Amino acid sequence: MKSVIKIIIISFWILIVSGLSQAQSQQDQCFVCHESIGDNVATLFKKDIHYQKNISCSACHGGNNKSEDMEEAMNPRNGYVGVPKGDQISTRCINCHSNSETMKKYGSNLPTNQIEQIRNSVHWQRSTKGTEHIVQCSTCHNAHGIVSVKNPSSPVYSLNLPKTCSKCHSNTVFMRSYNPSLPVDQFQKYKTSVHGIRNLNGDTKAADCSDCHGSHDIRKATDIKSKVYPTNIPETCSVCHSNANYMKSYNIATDQFSKFAASVHGKALLEKNDLNAPTCNSCHGNHAATPPGVESISKVCGTCHVLNSDLFSGSPHKQVFDKKKYPECETCHKYHDIVTASNELLGVSKNAVCSKCHSETENTKGFAIAKKMRSLIDSLESEIKTANELINEAEQKGMEISDAKFKLRDANQAKLESRTMVHSFDYEKFKEIVSNKGLKTTSQIKEEARSSIDNYFFRRYGLVVSVLIMTMLAVALYLYIKQIEKRKKTN
Amino acid sequence: MKSLMKKIYNWFDERVKLEDLVNFMGKKYVPVHRHSVWYYFGGVTLFFFIIQVITGILLLFYYKASSDLAFESIQFIMSKVEFGWLVRSIHAWSANLFILAAFIHMFSVLFEKSYRKPREITWLTGMLMFFLGLGFGFSGYLLPWNELAFFATKVGSDIFGAIPLIGEDLKIFMRGGEDVTGATLSRMFGFHVALFPAIFSFLLVIHLLLVQRQGISQPIEMEGKELDKEKKMPFFPNFFLRDLLLWLLVLNILAILSVFFPSELGHKADPFASAPEGIKPEWYFLFMFQTLKYFPAHVWFIEGEVLGILLFGAAGILWLLIPFWDTKSSKGEKNRLVNYLGIFAVIFIIVLTILGWLL
Numbered sequence: 001m002k003s004v005i006k007i008i009i010i011s012f013w014i015l016i017v018s019g020l021s022q023a024q025s026q027q028d029q030c031f032v033c034h035e036s037i038g039d040n041v042a043t044l045f046k047k048d049i050h051y052q053k054n055i056s057c058s059a060c061h062g063g064n065n066k067s068e069d070m071e072e073a074m075n076p077r078n079g080y081v082g083v084p085k086g087d088q089i090s091t092r093c094i095n096c097h098s099n100s101e102t103m104k105k106y107g108s109n110l111p112t113n114q115i116e117q118i119r120n121s122v123h124w125q126r127s128t129k130g131t132e133h134i135v136q137c138s139t140c141h142n143a144h145g146i147v148s149v150k151n152p153s154s155p156v157y158s159l160n161l162p163k164t165c166s167k168c169h170s171n172t173v174f175m176r177s178y179n180p181s182l183p184v185d186q187f188q189k190y191k192t193s194v195h196g197i198r199n200l201n202g203d204t205k206a207a208d209c210s211d212c213h214g215s216h217d218i219r220k221a222t223d224i225k226s227k228v229y230p231t232n233i234p235e236t237c238s239v240c241h242s243n244a245n246y247m248k249s250y251n252i253a254t255d256q257f258s259k260f261a262a263s264v265h266g267k268a269l270l271e272k273n274d275l276n277a278p279t280c281n282s283c284h285g286n287h288a289a290t291p292p293g294v295e296s297i298s299k300v301c302g303t304c305h306v307l308n309s310d311l312f313s314g315s316p317h318k319q320v321f322d323k324k325k326y327p328e329c330e331t332c333h334k335y336h337d338i339v340t341a342s343n344e345l346l347g348v349s350k351n352a353v354c355s356k357c358h359s360e361t362e363n364t365k366g367f368a369i370a371k372k373m374r375s376l377i378d379s380l381e382s383e384i385k386t387a388n389e390l391i392n393e394a395e396q397k398g399m400e401i402s403d404a405k406f407k408l409r410d411a412n413q414a415k416l417e418s419r420t421m422v423h424s425f426d427y428e429k430f431k432e433i434v435s436n437k438g439l440k441t442t443s444q445i446k447e448e449a450r451s452s453i454d455n456y457f458f459r460r461y462g463l464v465v466s467v468l469i470m471t472m473l474a475v476a477l478y479l480y481i482k483q484i485e486k487r488k489k490t491n
Numbered sequence: 492m493k494s495l496m497k498k499i500y501n502w503f504d505e506r507v508k509l510e511d512l513v514n515f516m517g518k519k520y521v522p523v524h525r526h527s528v529w530y531y532f533g534g535v536t537l538f539f540f541i542i543q544v545i546t547g548i549l550l551l552f553y554y555k556a557s558s559d560l561a562f563e564s565i566q567f568i569m570s571k572v573e574f575g576w577l578v579r580s581i582h583a584w585s586a587n588l589f590i591l592a593a594f595i596h597m598f599s600v601l602f603e604k605s606y607r608k609p610r611e612i613t614w615l616t617g618m619l620m621f622f623l624g625l626g627f628g629f630s631g632y633l634l635p636w637n638e639l640a641f642f643a644t645k646v647g648s649d650i651f652g653a654i655p656l657i658g659e660d661l662k663i664f665m666r667g668g669e670d671v672t673g674a675t676l677s678r679m680f681g682f683h684v685a686l687f688p689a690i691f692s693f694l695l696v697i698h699l700l701l702v703q704r705q706g707i708s709q710p711i712e713m714e715g716k717e718l719d720k721e722k723k724m725p726f727f728p729n730f731f732l733r734d735l736l737l738w739l740l741v742l743n744i745l746a747i748l749s750v751f752f753p754s755e756l757g758h759k760a761d762p763f764a765s766a767p768e769g770i771k772p773e774w775y776f777l778f779m780f781q782t783l784k785y786f787p788a789h790v791w792f793i794e795g796e797v798l799g800i801l802l803f804g805a806a807g808i809l810w811l812l813i814p815f816w817d818t819k820s821s822k823g824e825k826n827r828l829v830n831y832l833g834i835f836a837v838i839f840i841i842v843l844t845i846l847g848w849l850l
Contacts, residue, residue, distance in 0.1 A: 398753050400569035400576065452570075459577075463750040467743055474739040481732050488729075 029073055030057035030065045044145035047153070053106045060084060060092040086132030090115075093137040117216035122223075128177050140164055156215070158204040162190055165209045189288035196287075205246065212236055212286075228286070231269055233279040234260055259336035278304065297335075298328035305329075311423040343381065346422060347374030369427045376434045377418055383442035384411050390449035397456040404448040407441055414438030519726035522709045529599030530707060534734040535741055536596050539589035540695070542745070543627075546582040547684065554634070556680035558673030561636035562759040569756065580749035586628060588745065590775045593621050594840075601813070601833045605708035608821040611814035613705065616698040618811050623691050628773055630683040636676060641760035642770045644679070645671045650783065653796045654804075672762070711823055771847065778840045779803055781847035810836075 031051070034042035045051050050059070058065040063080030067073040074080045084092055096102045100112045118124050123135040140156055147154045155164040166187035168174055175184050190196035190209075198206035212228055219226035227236045238257035240246055247254050260266040260280075268277035283292060283300050292300045302309025312318060312328060321328055327335075332345060332353040344351050347370050348358065354370035357363055387408060394401045414437035421430045503509050521530060553572055555564040568575035597617065600606055606614035633644045648671065652662035667674030713722075724730055772780050782803075786795030809816075819826040 398755075400566060400756065402566055403570060459750050463746060466746055470739050470743045470746070474736055474743070477732060477736045477739065481729065481736065484729060484732070488725075 028056045028065050029068050041144050048144055048146050089136040089138050114216045121218045122220050158208045161208045162187055186287040193288045194290050230275050230279045231273055237280045256336045263338045264340045294325055294327045297330055301329045307420050308423045315425045317425055343377055372427055373430055380415055380434050380438040383439055387442045387445040390446055394449045394452040399452040399456055401452050404445045407445050411438055411441040516727040520723040521707050521726055521730045523722050523724050531737050532592055532596040532599055536592040538738045539585050539592055542585045546578050549578045556677055558636055558676050565635045565756055580753040581745055583754035584745055584748045590624055593624050597621055604711055604820040606814040610705060613701045614814050616694045620691055620694050623687050627687055630679040633679045636760050637757040638760050639757055642766045643772050646770055647772055654800055655797055714823055777847035778843035781843045
């Protein structure tokens with residue numbers, strides 16, 4: 001009996017030992033070994049999403065992960081490559097991440113086109129060494145300890161991303177070797193922006209680098225396909241700023257894009273593709289995006305509208321606006337929905353912006369000036385119209401009138417200058433341009449055009465007279481020939 | 492008044508023996524027959540040439556032949572110079588009518604076989620003047636330096652460039668370089684106002700001297716017969732006065748055309764702009780331009796365009812040398828082949844010109 005019990009115990013022990021050793025041989029021997037020696041890489045890898053999906057170290061490093069024998073496990077004959085260098089890193093990642101079957105096998109729903117996207121990105125340029133590309137997957141995602149982008153410990157998690165990007169983009173020496181003209185203060189600026197402040201305070205909804213620039217498909221800002229190319233910026237910003245639900249908690253308007261698109265700036269940028277037209281960041285800044293303060297609006301607009309801004313700053317309105325805290329340009333022209341300035345804005349009619357503050361009983365001096373200015377610019381416009389009609393009439397009559405036509409440009413230029421001069425709110429200066437430059441020119445044009453039209457009729461009358469004379473001469477000659485021939489015949 | 496004229500006449504007669512010339516002119520007769528009307532077209536062509544010379548000189552007073560100033564100077568002529576618009580318009584219309592009159596004159600001479608012995612040199616000088624007339628048209632077209640002229644000259648000189656062997660050199664010579672530039676304008680101006688007028692005047696003198704020396708050609712069927720009084724007309728004053736009458740009528744037409752359809756200027760040439768649609772040469776080159784379009788890209792081993800140019804060249808030489816290969820007419824025999832060729836040429840030119848205009 002004792003011997004039977006002995007046999008059972010031994011058999012059981014053998015079973016346990018062989019079971020244990022089988023379990024041990026099924027374990028990832030790379031990880032077992034590296035963990036046992038306290039390697040930091042193994043510690044990081046333990047948190048890695050790949051470890052959790054039972055992906056072995058050998059998937060990236062090669063070798064035999066089943067072998068306990070180090071020589072055998074790390075033998076190049078078994079495909080061991082050691083630490084992948086340069087493009088080898090991304091190649092390892094691409095092997096699985098661009099294969100939808102493999103990704104499905106591991107239960108991942110990540111897109112498999114990252115490699116296509118990164119190949120078109122600015123980061124896929126050759127590095128200064130020339131043997132590899134500038135960034136590898138590990139540059140942003142790390143090598144070991146890779147976690148989901150939604151995991152707060154990920155370097156590409158929204159709150160960590162600005163810092164991750166700034167590792168290179170704030171490195172003057174590194175950036176200089178690739179693009180010396182590219183600023184390196186984006187992160188510093190970002191920290192002062194509304195987006196940056198919120199991000200640093202833990203708001204994951206606030207825009208981070210990837211929201212505006214994209215993630216794998218980051219292109220140069222001068223690339224027409226870039227999300228931050230001037231004509232694409234309004235749409236990029238509107239992804240968040242036109243989303244009422246998304247912006248609900250911030251309590252700000254969501255109609256900026258629709259207003260901008262209908263504005264004179266929006267039409268120039270989005271319909272005419274005029275890159276001189278301002279886009280969102282022209283007024284708000286880009287990395288330091290924030291709404292301009294009341295007192296700086298005229299300076300912001302003045303970056304393009306230099307003369308208007310300068311004239312306004314020297315005008316009596318400047319002090320009054322500052323005192324009453326009126327936003328400068330915005331008070332008359334609005335902001336996102338700025339339309340083409342017309343004469344309607346000026347004067348004392350209901351639609352005129354001047355009448356908001358000036359009336360016959362209140363601020364009367366301005367009321368009188370606005371009235372006179374409007375009358376003067378209206379008369380210039382009417383004279384330009386008449387001059388244009390006369391030119392057209394002369395042209396239709398086939399007259400050469402290019403000189404007068406050229407002068408019409410001067411008249412239109414005077415109209416444009418007078419509109420600028422309005423911002424001085426100085427009637428004498430305004431009159432100088434409208435009368436001396438504009439009305440004087442239109443008067444010359446009208447005179448030339450009328451003279452051309454008169455000339456047209458003179459030509460026709462002249463033709464009738466000359467044709468009559470020549471015909472009479474021809475008839476006389478004909479009669480003379482007949483007379484000669486008759487005389488000859490009778491002879 | 493009469494005595495004064497007589498005095499002046501006598502003053503000249505004493506010195507240069509005008510009497511001989513008057514006697515010579517008085518003995519000159521023009522045959523009268525059913526085709527006599529065609530005799531007038533030589534005079535009409537000459538009249539248009541005289542107008543061209545006069546208006547051309549007037550334009551020269553103001554025209555500036557440089558790519559920077561040419562367009563503006565024409566603009567100035569048309570808007571500021573007194574009757575400048577009229578002078579330019581007459582010059583442009585008269586140029587077209589000159590070519591038309593020359594075409595009619597040439598075909599009338601061909602159908603009448605007036606080129607036959609002894610008038611081969613008259614035909615040759617006439618034909619050379621006709622080709623020079625086309626040259627006047629081509630060179631003058633560029634002078635306003637407007638968009639249409641610029642591209643038409645480009646296309647035209649490109650066609651010259653396709654001539655085998657000498658084409659490329661000829662093109663560069665015409666353009667004064669690889670492209671149509673200010674150098675081309677200076678060159679065309681030189682051709683238009685100096686070289687061509689000099690050669691043309693020389694040929695014209697020979698042509699007119701021969702006409703006077705040999706007299707006006709009679710139809711083959713009337714040749715050798717003594718013309719009775721009814722079938723001839725004194726050149727002076729009868730034919731001369733009829734010529735004058737026709738010139739007055741033509742001048743009237745020219746004035747009406749110039750006032751009602753003044754020559755336009757268009758836009759200044761911009762070498763960097765793309766060519767406007769439907770660039771066409773002047774109407775008298777249109778039949779050749781249109782024909783070249785119908786040639787396939789390649790005919791056997793030769794390029795279609797090159798073949799077309801060679802065919803036109805051959806036809807031109809054949810045409811020029813008619814008096815030398817049409818020996819029948821010189822013998823006073825009828826040659827129907829020339830008539831058929833002439834009719835074919837007239838129909839071909841009219842049809843292709845209309846097609847070129849419409850398409």
